Each structure stands twice: as C-alpha cells, then as structure tokens.
Amino acid sequence: MSRAVATLDERLSALGEAADLGRNRLPDGPVDTAEAAVRAAGERRSLSAEHTVVGFFGATGSGKSSLFNALTGRDLARVAATRPTTSEPLAAVWGVRHGQGLGGGPDADGTGEGGGAAALLDWLGVTRRHLLDEAPVLDGGRSGFLGIGHKDGADATGLILLDLPDIDSVELNNREITSKLAGHVDVLVWVVDPEKYADAVIHRDFLATMGSHAAVTLVLLNQVDRLTVADRDTVLASLRHMLTGHGLADVRVLPVSARTGEGLDEVGRQLASIVAARGAAVERLGADVAARADDLSAASGTGDPAGVTDGLEHRLGKDLAVAGGVPAVVRAVEGSYRLRSAKQTSWPVLRWMHSFRADPLRRLHLMPERASARRDRDEIERDPAVHRTSLPTRTGTQRAVVEGAVRTVVTEASAGAPEPWAASIRRAGRAELDAVPDAVDQAISATDLGAAQGSWWWPVLNVLQWLALLTAVVGAGWLGLLALAVYLQFALPPAPSVEGFPIPTLLLVGGLALGLLLALLAVPLTRWTAAARGRRARRRLEESTTAVGRRLVVDPVTAEIERYHRFQSAIGTAAGTSARGRGRARR
Numbered sequence: 001m002s003r004a005v006a007t008l009d010e011r012l013s014a015l016g017e018a019a020d021l022g023r024n025r026l027p028d029g030p031v032d033t034a035e036a037a038v039r040a041a042g043e044r045r046s047l048s049a050e051h052t053v054v055g056f057f058g059a060t061g062s063g064k065s066s067l068f069n070a071l072t073g074r075d076l077a078r079v080a081a082t083r084p085t086t087s088e089p090l091a092a093v094w095g096v097r098h099g100q101g102l103g104g105g106p107d108a109d110g111t112g113e114g115g116g117a118a119a120l121l122d123w124l125g126v127t128r129r130h131l132l133d134e135a136p137v138l139d140g141g142r143s144g145f146l147g148i149g150h151k152d153g154a155d156a157t158g159l160i161l162l163d164l165p166d167i168d169s170v171e172l173n174n175r176e177i178t179s180k181l182a183g184h185v186d187v188l189v190w191v192v193d194p195e196k197y198a199d200a201v202i203h204r205d206f207l208a209t210m211g212s213h214a215a216v217t218l219v220l221l222n223q224v225d226r227l228t229v230a231d232r233d234t235v236l237a238s239l240r241h242m243l244t245g246h247g248l249a250d251v252r253v254l255p256v257s258a259r260t261g262e263g264l265d266e267v268g269r270q271l272a273s274i275v276a277a278r279g280a281a282v283e284r285l286g287a288d289v290a291a292r293a294d295d296l297s298a299a300s301g302t303g304d305p306a307g308v309t310d311g312l313e314h315r316l317g318k319d320l321a322v323a324g325g326v327p328a329v330v331r332a333v334e335g336s337y338r339l340r341s342a343k344q345t346s347w348p349v350l351r352w353m354h355s356f357r358a359d360p361l362r363r364l365h366l367m368p369e370r371a372s373a374r375r376d377r378d379e380i381e382r383d384p385a386v387h388r389t390s391l392p393t394r395t396g397t398q399r400a401v402v403e404g405a406v407r408t409v410v411t412e413a414s415a416g417a418p419e420p421w422a423a424s425i426r427r428a429g430r431a432e433l434d435a436v437p438d439a440v441d442q443a444i445s446a447t448d449l450g451a452a453q454g455s456w457w458w459p460v461l462n463v464l465q466w467l468a469l470l471t472a473v474v475g476a477g478w479l480g481l482l483a484l485a486v487y488l489q490f491a492l493p494p495a496p497s498v499e500g501f502p503i504p505t506l507l508l509v510g511g512l513a514l515g516l517l518l519a520l521l522a523v524p525l526t527r528w529t530a531a532a533r534g535r536r537a538r539r540r541l542e543e544s545t546t547a548v549g550r551r552l553v554v555d556p557v558t559a560e561i562e563r564y565h566r567f568q569s570a571i572g573t574a575a576g577t578s579a580r581g582r583g584r585a586r587r
Helices: 009-020 026-044 062-072 111-124 174-182 200-205 229-245 264-277 280-300 308-324 326-345 346-354 396-414 418-430 431-445 459-487 503-574
Strands: 052-058 092-094 128-132 159-163 187-192 216-223 253-255
Touching: 009 026, 009 280, 009 503, 026 308, 052 092, 052 111, 052 264, 052 280, 062 092, 062 159, 062 264, 092 111, 111 159, 159 431, 187 229, 187 418, 187 431, 216 229, 216 264, 229 418, 264 280, 264 346, 280 503, 308 326, 308 396, 308 431, 308 503, 326 346, 326 459, 326 503, 396 418, 396 431, 396 503, 418 503, 431 503
Parallel strands: 052 159, 052 187, 092 128, 187 216, 216 253
Antiparallel strands: 092 159
16 A cells, blocks of 8 residues: 655654754754754745745856846846846745735735735845736737736736845855855746856755755756857756756756847746746745755665664673672572571581571572561561662672673664664663663662572471481480489389380481481482572572663663664655665564
C-alpha cells in the first residue's frame, strides 16, 4: 500500500522535529538553518496567500533592472553603468484596488489586497513600493503587459515583482539583503548576460544550493540581441549544462532582450501562469523544506545502528558483576551456608567450636539482620539507598573492567550508525559511567540472596544427632554405673547383651558411630547445597547488575538509537519521501 503524500504542514512539522532531534548531535549550521526555515515558512504562511512574490536576481551589468522596467512598462528601477546600480529592493504590485496604499495605517491591516501586500512587503523588508492598478489585463484583446490580453483571459492580479540589489554588489549590506530575499521570495528569476552567465558568485553561492527549487526558478539569458544565432545556441547549451550540474535540469531557460523586447511575451506568460495558479508560495516553501531536509541528511549521513542485543546486555551484566565483587559474594554465600549447616548438623558436643568462626556474609554486611525482640523473627527491611556492602574498595583493574564493558556495549551498539549519531550513542552510553560502581554496590546490597534460609534436612539430622548423642550418653552412663558398682563391691546382675555384646556397650558405641556417620553424611550434602545456593545467588546478583547496566547504559543507548530512527523518519517525511529504514530493533 502506497503512503499518502505528506502535506506541507506535515513536512514543516517533520523538519522542525528533525532539527530538534539533531540538535547537539549534528553541526549547528544545518540545524539552525532548518529551524530558521520552519520559522520563516510559518511567518510566510501567516501572510497573504493571494500574492506571489517574484524576485529578479542578477550580477552587475546583467540588465535585470532594465528587464524590470520593460515588464512594468515604466522606468521604475534605476539603470546605470556604475556600481552599485540597484542599492535597495524595489517592489511593483499589481491588482491593488484604487485607494488602497502599501504603507502603514488602516490600509495595511491585511483585510484587502493592499493591506495583504503591505504586510508581506513589511516582512520582506521592502520599503520602496509602486502600485500598478490599471494593469495587467489590457483591452482590445491585444497582447498587453506580460503578454496577456483578453484573448487568453489570464490575470496576474496579486503579482509582486521585486528588483533586487546586485548579488555581486560592492556593498556588503546589499549582498546580505539579496541573500536574505533569495530565501524568502516565492519565485526566483535569475537574470544573466552572455558575458557573465557562468559567473562563480551566482553559480557557487546561489544556484548550486537550489537543486530542489526548479519548479519556482526561471533563468533569463538577457541581451541575446548582442549574439549571433550560433553563439546564442552555444551559450544557451552551456548555461543549461551548468544548471543540470546544479540539479536544475528542469528549470526554464528563456532568451530575452530588454532593449528589443524579444522574449518578454513568453516571460509574461510564464509569470502570469505562475501567479494565476496561486501555488508558487507553497511550491517555494516545499522546496525549502526539501533542501533543508537534504542538508540535515547530508550532515547526518545514513546507516543502520546494530543496537543492543540480549546477549550483549547479559554480557554487560556479567562484567559488572565481576567488577562489583559478585564472585566474592558468591563465595561468602557458600561459606555462610556451610558454617550455618555445621552449627545445625555437626556433632552437638563439638558445635561450640563453630561459634568462633565469623559468618562471611555478615562481614560483607549482606546477612539480613533479624529483630531479636520479635517472636516471629522477621527480617528487618533494608533500604538499599542507605545500606552498603563491605566489599573491598574497587581497584583500578575493576574500574577498568567497568569501563571496558561499557565501551564494548556502546561500540557494538553504535556500529553501522553514521558518525555523528555513533558519537552521540557512545556519549549516551557513557554519560552515567561514574555512577555505575555505586549503583552496582546498591544492587548487590538490595538483592535477596536467600542467605537466611536453611535446608529441610537440617532439623532431621539435628534430631538424629541429638538422639545419637543421647544414646551414647545412656550407654556411657550405664557402663559407668556398672563400673562404680564393681568398685564399691556391690553385687549387680550382669548387663543384658545381644549376641554376646553388652547393651550398654552397644548403646555407647552405636551412639558414637551414628553421630560420626551423620556428620560424615552432612559434609557432601552441605557442599552440594552450598554450591547450589552459590549458583542461585550468582544468578540473582547478575540479574541485579544486568538491571543496573540496562538502566544506566543500555536504556540511554537504546533511546539515542530510537532518536536517530525518529530523525530519519522525520527527514523522510520532510523531504516528501517515504520513511527511511528504521533499522533493527533491540529486541
């Protein structure tokens, strides 16, 4: 399904969006120019839509003022051989009703043609104005002013013709006025002469930058009466070739002579048709938008950023985990479990020995504190913004790991992007680099390691150990009683036996053997479970550090890539083409 062509309002909005998105990413020149074009277009569209401004541009000696006078039928413009000739813009306005002026006051309120023209000329900065209210429609069907008569019914009402200072004026202010108005008039008429039609100023500074303005550009080769037919064809061919090189292959080139009147009828018809269509202003604004969009596109370049893949994000999380001391935390989780398991499952007589060992997690301030005054012994809530771990201070190597991990992400994510945007993607990813170590420490402190949880088999072995100890104590006590009776010469019946083994002896030996066996059984169980707890803690910690990397590195990078995609889409809309490729998504 083809995409509907964007309206001028949509294109202007897209150009403004592209300039805003490119700010601080692209050079200021193209961005400022695009914003200025959007402002100027808004101002032009708020002014009269019934008037078409046609500007005559040319170098000294091209005869544009003579052409201006010939077309108006009056000697309005000053013609001289000295420089500068035209020192300030001069306007001729047609279609203004009698009694309406072009100056300020009640006639310039914009309600009538005169007022609309006045506001438009005020905006252009043109103060010298002439009203021509009896033309252009001439009676009798004769070919009259602008080559228009009753026979074709054309009407140039609303035409504003400007004679502008020379583009190569020796006065800097004159050149600035001409450059400004070249960006504001609706139709650009470039007047050249046979001797200076290839002048570098007009081609380099003006025509070469207006490849998108062919629809509102007219080139007049003046003074052709001075050329032979062969020379005329040669000059016209050369001029058209140069215009083609500027992207203006479709521009209309007309040979004219202000002195003899040759070609003026055709110029009049061309201008009249443009004015009658009432679309030159929109055409010009559309061409400006396309040109500024091309400038932004050239400043930006094209490409497809690789983005951040899931694998790259997970690798960043693992690197941050290593730099943040997660391996030490995992070892502490395993050591803490082994210590607490020994206190629950080792031989009760020797458990006091484990009380001298410090819990590794407590040393790191990662063991959840418990409220001793509460019966349910719930864990006290920890505020990660307040609590910190007691992991060793980050070394230069660990900081280098963080910087290297972030650098890898931003480099791979920006791969394929044009350089201005690749640089902005890298800046976005590194903007919070200094905050990463502290954020990782907070994430580790806030992670639920499950450190306070025991194992289901601890109570079982604990009960069995106490039963084994009780059995051994009973056996030892029985044997002790028998020994004491013998020592005191009391006659006691012999202890019962099983298969020739006295039961007291069996109780003592069996209790001790069972306790040792249970202690040996607890060793592999403890090691296997501690390793599992370590793996679970590592997974949770890496999820936490990955979240930190996503928040401080990946999300800014992704947001900058999305900004680039929106910029490209806006450029496509502003240029009047379909949206550019959006590139690969991160997920």
